[in-house]
Amino acid sequence: MTVETTRRSFLKFLPLAAVFASIGGAAFRFLRPKLSAATDAWLDVASVSELTGPQPVSRKIVAEQITGWAITTEEHNVFVLPAKNNQVVSAICPHEGCEVAWEQNTNRFSCPCHESYFAADGSRISGPARRGLDALPARVQDGKLQVQYISKEQATRA
Amino acid sequence: MRSPDDIRSWLQTTTGAVVVLLAVQFLTGVLLAFYYVPSVDHAYTTVSYIEKVVSSGSWVRSLHHYGSQWLSVFVFIHVIRLFWDGAYASKRIQWIAAILLLGLVMAAGGTGYSLPWDARAFFSTRVAEGLMAGLPFAGGMARLWLLGSSEISPVTLSRFFALHVLVIPALIGAVVVWRLFRSQMAEFFGPRDAIVGTLVFLALALWALKHPAPLGPPVAEAGADYLPRPGAQFLWLYQSLKYIPGGLGSIVGVVLPGIVLAVLIALPWLKRQRLIAGSLLGLGVVLVVVMTTASYLSDRRDPRTAQQFARQTAAEEAWRHQPFNPATITLTAATTPASGGAPVLYTKFCASCHGTQGQGAQQGPLKFPPLLDVPSKPRRSVDDIVALLKDPTAYGLQPPMRSFSTKLTEEQMREIAEWIVKLKR
Numbered sequence: 001m002t003v004e005t006t007r008r009s010f011l012k013f014l015p016l017a018a019v020f021a022s023i024g025g026a027a028f029r030f031l032r033p034k035l036s037a038a039t040d041a042w043l044d045v046a047s048v049s050e051l052t053g054p055q056p057v058s059r060k061i062v063a064e065q066i067t068g069w070a071i072t073t074e075e076h077n078v079f080v081l082p083a084k085n086n087q088v089v090s091a092i093c094p095h096e097g098c099e100v101a102w103e104q105n106t107n108r109f110s111c112p113c114h115e116s117y118f119a120a121d122g123s124r125i126s127g128p129a130r131r132g133l134d135a136l137p138a139r140v141q142d143g144k145l146q147v148q149y150i151s152k153e154q155a156t157r158a
Numbered sequence: 159m160r161s162p163d164d165i166r167s168w169l170q171t172t173t174g175a176v177v178v179l180l181a182v183q184f185l186t187g188v189l190l191a192f193y194y195v196p197s198v199d200h201a202y203t204t205v206s207y208i209e210k211v212v213s214s215g216s217w218v219r220s221l222h223h224y225g226s227q228w229l230s231v232f233v234f235i236h237v238i239r240l241f242w243d244g245a246y247a248s249k250r251i252q253w254i255a256a257i258l259l260l261g262l263v264m265a266a267g268g269t270g271y272s273l274p275w276d277a278r279a280f281f282s283t284r285v286a287e288g289l290m291a292g293l294p295f296a297g298g299m300a301r302l303w304l305l306g307s308s309e310i311s312p313v314t315l316s317r318f319f320a321l322h323v324l325v326i327p328a329l330i331g332a333v334v335v336w337r338l339f340r341s342q343m344a345e346f347f348g349p350r351d352a353i354v355g356t357l358v359f360l361a362l363a364l365w366a367l368k369h370p371a372p373l374g375p376p377v378a379e380a381g382a383d384y385l386p387r388p389g390a391q392f393l394w395l396y397q398s399l400k401y402i403p404g405g406l407g408s409i410v411g412v413v414l415p416g417i418v419l420a421v422l423i424a425l426p427w428l429k430r431q432r433l434i435a436g437s438l439l440g441l442g443v444v445l446v447v448v449m450t451t452a453s454y455l456s457d458r459r460d461p462r463t464a465q466q467f468a469r470q471t472a473a474e475e476a477w478r479h480q481p482f483n484p485a486t487i488t489l490t491a492a493t494t495p496a497s498g499g500a501p502v503l504y505t506k507f508c509a510s511c512h513g514t515q516g517q518g519a520q521q522g523p524l525k526f527p528p529l530l531d532v533p534s535k536p537r538r539s540v541d542d543i544v545a546l547l548k549d550p551t552a553y554g555l556q557p558p559m560r561s562f563s564t565k566l567t568e569e570q571m572r573e574i575a576e577w578i579v580k581l582k583r
Contacts, residue, residue, distance in 0.1 A: 012349035015356040016178070022363065023185050023221075029213035030189050046502075049569040059502075062490055069193070069200075069207035069482075075490035 036067035042139065042146040045088055046080060049143065056081050056102050056109070056120055058091075063149035076149060078136060079109070084121040086140075088147045089133035100133065109133065167350065170243075172236040174351025175358040176259070179229040180334065182359065183266075186222040187323065194273065196319035198312045201275035202376045203485045209373060210482040216370045221362060223371030223389075226267045228362055230391035233260045237422075238443070241435050250426040255337040257422045262330050264415075267391050269322040275315060276373050277380035282388055283310055283318070285399075292408030372474065385466050387457075394449035397456075418442070504574045507565060511558070516581040530583040543575035544568065 043061040051057060057080040065072050077091035077099055091099045098113035108125060109118035116127030123132040136147040193212060195204045208215040237256050240246070246253040271282045287310060291301040306313035338346055374380065388396045399407045418438050425431055457463050500514060511526040513519045518528030532538040537553065546553045548563040548571070562571065 013352045016352045016359075019178075019356050019359045019363070020181070020185075023182070026214040026218055027185070027189055030215060030218055031192060032213060034211075047569070047573055050567065050573075060490075066484060069203050069211070070485040070487045073486065073488045073490060 178355030220366035
């Protein structure tokens with residue numbers, strides 16, 4: 001085959017390539033991720049009256065999120081810090097997003113994944129995390145401590 | 159000037175249409191799999207999501223839906239063209255590959271129709287079930303193997319899904335690769351194939367833009383008057399089944415097509431090839447054309463049917479304009495929502511005996527009283543309940559009800575008591 005005929009047959013395939021480019025374009029739009037929408041509802045954490053003593057208190061909040069084709073109701077761990085005027089922090093480690101646990105004997109939060117440690121007021125002690133545990137927006141309404149959920153994406157953002 | 163040879167070589171380009179349509183089916187199928195979930199509680203929701211929310215989703219699904227029907231037609235034309243050329247004698251591999259492809263493409267269409275799990279899908283699965291059950295000798299067994307169970311169930315949908323997206327595409331891929339390895343690329347897919355393929359795709363793309371793929375109501379919401387129809391490539395079978403009594407439908411729908419495909423595959427080794435293939439394909443064309451036309455005509459002529467279809471079309475159109483209705487997924491251990499439900503400490507200390515919502519419970523011989531409407535009873539105010547939690551015997555209660563004075567603070571007891579007095583039967 002000469003160069004000329006090769007080019008001519010290549011040109012004949014061009015419309016086909018253009019056609020499949022249209023599927024490619026649709027594929028990009030089709031697969032483009034959609035951000036999930038967390039509700040900004042205020043969620044009950046605890047009665048203020050039951051928050052006594054210096055130890056962080058583990059609580060669960062149940063938050064709704066619209067993700068893709070479903071409304072997902074998911075439980076999230078938070079800690080109330082009586083030592084810090086009942087601030088509520090997310091249990092999600094700001095390093096890579098594992099869940100920290102409170103260690104009573106050493107009086108600190110520890111992350112099971114990469115050994116980040118946090119003090120009873122949520123501030124960073126040591127480890128790969130670059131900052132302390134994230135505080136959730138909180139308020140007290142009718143004697144109840146309430147928070148707004150923040151997503152993992154927000155919580156682990158640098 | 160067009161020479162007869164020139165026209166003849168344009169007629170050779172059915173391969174181009176088939177290859178392009180196969181590529182469209184693969185690409186759009188992969189895209190749909192990014193959102194589709196093969197489970198009876200989420201299939202319909204995910205397909206609706208593709209239709210209503212995902213960008214270009216309706217177009218991609220319509221390409222896949224109508225592409226499967228066009229593909230069946232073009233593979234059939236391809237087979238007839240190969241027959242015309244006498245490929246069963248001169249190009250055996252092309253011939254066998256084309257027949258295998260015809261069977262596989264029909265199987266893909268049949269299994270794919272069940273996946274959206276709308277009313278049409280459900281009836282289509284029912285018909286597939288009936289066709290299997292009516293098979294001679296092994297009917298009962300064939301039905302069980304198709305459904306994976308004794309009834310159409312979540313297992314059935316998984317089976318159709320696995321066949322549709324894994325087994326059948328793998329077999330189609332194997333046939334195409336086999337065919338490709340045994341031929342020169344230029345002979346397999348030349349520039350003229352590219353042009354024909356492009357035109358076929360353009361036509362399909364425009365058609366799909368104008369016509370979204372149908373989606374019936376969810377199975378649970380379909381009324382008794384819902385009229386399902388199969389995909390266009392199965393209308394001949396659908397119409398034929400109207401004329402055939404009972405179990406004989408399986409003969410026409412499964413056994414005869416199976417025998418015809420087997421004979422056509424074996425054709426290169428048979429005698430009187432042209433007579434056998436000519437009469438089988440000729441009968442096939444006549445059956446498909448006559449029955450498909452009859453199906454369209456009978457749907458159009460009966461005014462009641464036409465009215466019902468108009469209602470269904472209007473309902474589907476209205477559905478398309480409604481906002482997407484998401485599914486609800488609960489990923490919590492808690493049985494009650496945090497707000498408005500039972501206090502956490504009630505759930506921890508009381509719910510195992512008195513029920514998560516105070517409804518009472520029974521464990522073996524032990525009956526635990528419900529806590530509903532307690533304020534209507536004597537000595538059951540909030541203060542009484544707090545006192546009762548501290549000292550149950552003072553209120554005449556017996557074990558296993560015990561004192562919680564070491565477990566709960568006064569405030570915690572009060573929170574529980576205040577929640578309990580609101581419980582209504």
